[in-house]
Structures are given as structure tokens and as C-alpha cells.
Amino acid sequence: MTGSTGAVRVGVDLGQGGCRAVACEGTRTGHASTPGFWGADTDVLVADAVTAALADLGPDRDAPVRVGVGMTGLNGQSPPTEPLRRRLRAAGLRGTLRIADDSVTAYLGALGPVPGAVVAAGTGVVVLAVGADGRTARADGWGALLGDRGSGHWIGQAAIHRALRDADRGTPGPLGDAVSAAWGPVATLPARWRESPPTPERVAGFAVMVAELARAGDPAARQIWRTAGRxxxxxxxxxxxxxxxxxxxxxxxxxxxxxxxxxxLLPSFARVLRAGAPNARPVPATGDPLAGALALAGPATGPPALTGLTTHVHIEERAEHR
Structure with missing residues (x-):
């Protein structure tokens, strides 16, 4: 980055299952990843991801940076920026930091500056709708204990519940076999989970096996995925x-x-969407939340409605504003 006169953009996508970062200067990019939301303090995870992505881009950090962060766990609230700002400054960085709920960066990556809705579904799930008049509405994103209906965690948990219910009825099936293969005998599962509860991303990872069983024709697994779409x-x-x-x-x-x-997922999703919002049309996402975090980094932050959901600070200063 020697001799660079423009800012280096860094996008960070912090989810439950992992934290990804990309640094961009011109056509060059640097990449990094750190553990997800449950792995450590969020300011540590994000700062480590930013500095690692910059190191992957190149060793010289003379240029200012524009950092955009999409973060799970905010639930639509303003993030605490001071701990992260201090860490970035301690790493020798200067420039700007923009942080938003992960629903905002998912929206920017998937649709960009147009009205509509984006469903971000991984370990958890959050929906953001943006109207032409600037109104916004967020749905779910309540976390594994309170919501995340239809998410990867929900699918994994629903499959485990079904396997235990089948065991109670004396009608074990493929889901029960899969649970035993992943976590050991179901009879001793409660004791093991009390001693060492699985993280939400580990439960969500079981959704991959549920998908395999569904594609192999298991009716219980197929029903779980249909319900998730609904x-x-x-x-x-x-x-x-x-x-x-x-x-x-x-x-x-x-x-x-x-x-x-x-x-x-899509057949039941499209059917219920059509019944409740008949003119809405499912479309492929043009980019992922990491692309949205890079867009959030600036210089623009997208539609005014999303700008209002973003916290913007200078890394060198304490003052912050929305």
C-alpha cells in the first residue's frame, strides 16, 4: 500500500458461525477469518479480523481505512463502538468505522439501494424490509433462545426434538440414527448437554445432515425443511x-x-410469501453480507433509510453519531 492516496476499504461480517473480513485497495484484496460471535469479545474478533485482512493485503498501512462492520447480536440497537475504536487505533489505524446490525449489511449485499426485503438465514435469521418512503421493519433476529424461527439452529433443534420424540414412541428412524452419530446415544444426551451445552452454531451445523436425509426421502426431515421455509x-x-x-x-x-x-426451502417459502404479499417476488441475492459490509465501509452507505441504522465514528476520535 506504499504511496496510496486513497482509503483502504475493509468489510467485516460477524455472525454466529464465524467472522469474515475482506480488505480492498484497487483490484487487490486481502482476506481473513476469526471465530464467530460466541468465540470471544466482539471487539477482539472484529479488530483481529480487520488487522489480519490488512496484513494479507500488504504490510504497509500508511493509507487511512474505511471499516464497515455488520454484526449479529445487536437486535436493532446501537452498538458500543468505543472498545473497538480503541483497538483499531492501538493497531495504528486511522480513518472511519461504520457499524450496523447484520440485517443492514445483508440487505446492502443482497439488494443494494432498492426497496424490498432481505432474509438473512444461517445459524440465526433476521429479516429487513425497506420501503420506498424510508420506512424500515426488522423481523426476528431474537436469537436462538427467543426466536430465529426457520434458521439453521431451528432446523437442527427441531430434528433433535423429533428424534427424541420418536425414541419415546419406540419408533426410531433416520433422524435418531443421525443424532446418535453426531452426539452419542440419545438416552444419555441430556446429561452430556447439561455438562457441556452445544453452541448455537454446532446445533445449526446439524441442519446439513437433516438436508441430506430430506433429499434421501426421509419424510420427517423433509417436513422440518418445509416448515422452516414457511x-x-x-x-x-x-x-x-x-x-x-x-x-x-x-x-x-x-x-x-x-x-x-x-x-x-424455496417451495414452501414462495407459497407462503405469495399468500401474504402477492406482488413480492423472490429473487437471487446479488451479493452476500460480506459484500454488504464492504459497501457499508463507504464512502456511501446506501439508501438514507439504512444510513439511519448505521453508527459512524472516526477511529482517531471519541465522538460518534448516527
Whole structure:
């Protein structure tokens, strides 16, 4: 980066399953990853990801940086910026820092500056709808204990519940075999989980096996994925209505790991979406939340409605504003 006169952009996507970062200067990029939301303090995870991505880009940090962070766990609230700002400054960085709920960066990556709705579904799930009049509405994103209906965690947990219910009925099936293969005998599962509870991302990882069983024809696994699609669509319809888009012709994009299984998810999702918001149309996401975090880094931050959901600070200063 020697001799660079422009800012280096860094995007960070902090989710439950992992933290990814990309640094860009011209056509060159640097990449890094750190553990997810449950791995350490969020300011440590993000700062480590930023500095690692910059190191991958090149050793010279003379240029200012524009850092954009999409973060899970905010639940639509303003993030505490001072700990992260201090860490970035201690790393010798100067420039700007913009932080938003991960629903904002998912939206920027998937749809960009147009009205519509984006469903970000991985370990957890959050929906953001943005109206043409600037109204926004967020749905779910409550976390594994309170919500995340239809998410990877929900699918994994629903499959485990079904396997235990089948064991109670004396009708074990493929889901029970899969649970035993992943976590040991179901009879001793409660004691093991009390001693060492699995993280949400580990439970969500079981959704991959549930998808395999569904594609192999297991009816219970297929039903779980159909229900997940319905739940995601219900949250989407609720967000569209609250944003004034129930009857609007707007795009709805799905992003995140769950939407790789469109064969299992999309039929029920599209059916329920059509019933609740008949003019909304499912479309492929144009980019992922990491691309959205890079867009958040600036210089622009997207539609004014999303700018209002973003916290902006200077790394060298303490003052912050929205």
C-alpha cells in the first residue's frame, strides 16, 4: 500500500458461525477469518479480523481505512463502538468505522439501494424490509433462545426434538440414527448437554445432515425443511407489511447458508410469501453480507433509510453519531 492516496476499504461480517473480513485497495484484496460471535469479545474478533485482512493485503498501512462492520447480536440497537475504536487505533489505524446490525449489511449485499426485503438465514435469521418512503421493519433476529424461527439452529433443534420424540414412541428412524452419530446415544444426551451445552452454531451445523436425509426421502426431515421455509416467509411477510410493502411489487432476496438448500426451502417459502404479499417476488441475492459490509465501509452507505441504522465514528476520535 506504499504511496496510496486513497482509503483502504475493509468489510467485516460477524455472525454466529464465524467472522469474515475482506480488505480492498484497487483490484487487490486481502482476506481473513476469526471465530464467530460466541468465540470471544466482539471487539477482539472484529479488530483481529480487520488487522489480519490488512496484513494479507500488504504490510504497509500508511493509507487511512474505511471499516464497515455488520454484526449479529445487536437486535436493532446501537452498538458500543468505543472498545473497538480503541483497538483499531492501538493497531495504528486511522480513518472511519461504520457499524450496523447484520440485517443492514445483508440487505446492502443482497439488494443494494432498492426497496424490498432481505432474509438473512444461517445459524440465526433476521429479516429487513425497506420501503420506498424510508420506512424500515426488522423481523426476528431474537436469537436462538427467543426466536430465529426457520434458521439453521431451528432446523437442527427441531430434528433433535423429533428424534427424541420418536425414541419415546419406540419408533426410531433416520433422524435418531443421525443424532446418535453426531452426539452419542440419545438416552444419555441430556446429561452430556447439561455438562457441556452445544453452541448455537454446532446445533445449526446439524441442519446439513437433516438436508441430506430430506433429499434421501426421509419424510420427517423433509417436513422440518418445509416448515422452516414457511416460518421464514411468515417473518418476511410481517416485515413487508410493517414497512408498507404488503401490496408492493418489490424483490425479496434470501442470503446466508440456509438458502443454499433452495430445493428444500424455496417451495414452501414462495407459497407462503405469495399468500401474504402477492406482488413480492423472490429473487437471487446479488451479493452476500460480506459484500454488504464492504459497501457499508463507504464512502456511501446506501439508501438514507439504512444510513439511519448505521453508527459512524472516526477511529482517531471519541465522538460518534448516527
Amino acid at each position: 416460518l421464514l416467509a411468515e417473518s418476511t411477510v410481517g416485515a413487508l407489511r410493517r414497512a408498507g410493502l404488503a401490496d408492493a411489487e418489490v424483490p425479496v432476496a434470501g442470503t446466508g447458508g440456509l438458502f443454499r438448500a433452495t430445493d428444500l
